């Protein structure tokens with residue numbers, strides 16, 4: 001199926017599920033039905049910006065074939081009103097068990113980076129571009145990243161951070177749709193729906209390339225500067 005058609009059908013299904021959540025049991029015709037439909041249309045976007053409701057819907061998501069591979073959906077963690085949001089590529093090996101993004105070795109390094117800029121895992125928001133980890137040893141493909149963008153977009157709108165830090169090339173490409181290596185994109189701010197976006201190296205990459213930590217620190221200093229601290 002064409003990706004855009006699949007997205008439209010997926011959106012329609014999600015919209016109907018949101019309508020069910022707000023108590024609608026049928027869609028009737030006539031003037032009364034039209035008014036109810038208009039009211040649903042006004043209310044549904046607000047519900048889409050509600051993190052707990054988003055989490056409930058994503059837990060049953062079957063928008064891509066990772067639904068058959070995953071052990072669990074790893075949604076996100078942190079302050080749902082955080083000023084700073086970190087977006088990694090897809091769950092680490094440990095994450096499906098803990099249901100927490102970045103709960104493994106790379107996550108421990110991310111925690112140290114967050115603490116180095118005077119924040120904590122509870123004061124920022126952390127998630128992945130793709131919420132389900134492939135069980136086989138492969139990266140999510142373009143279709144899967146595109147399908148999960150549906151959720152990422154809504155999650156970003158719900159948190160509405162001042163700054164997004166995207167970790168690594170996969171997450172950067174998934175968010176910004178720029179097909180360039182992170183080494184060329186990092187070090188300067190980009191923009192996504194009016195939000196400042198700083199790409200930097202992924203913590204798992206830093207574990208095997210510690211020399212790149214210096215560049216990450218430079219990127220963090222720019223984030224601190226734009227956030228006023």
Ligand code: SF4
Nearest residue numbers: 061063064067132148
């Ligand atoms: S990866 Fe994203 S789009 Fe695919 S099934 Fe998981 S939550 Fe749904």
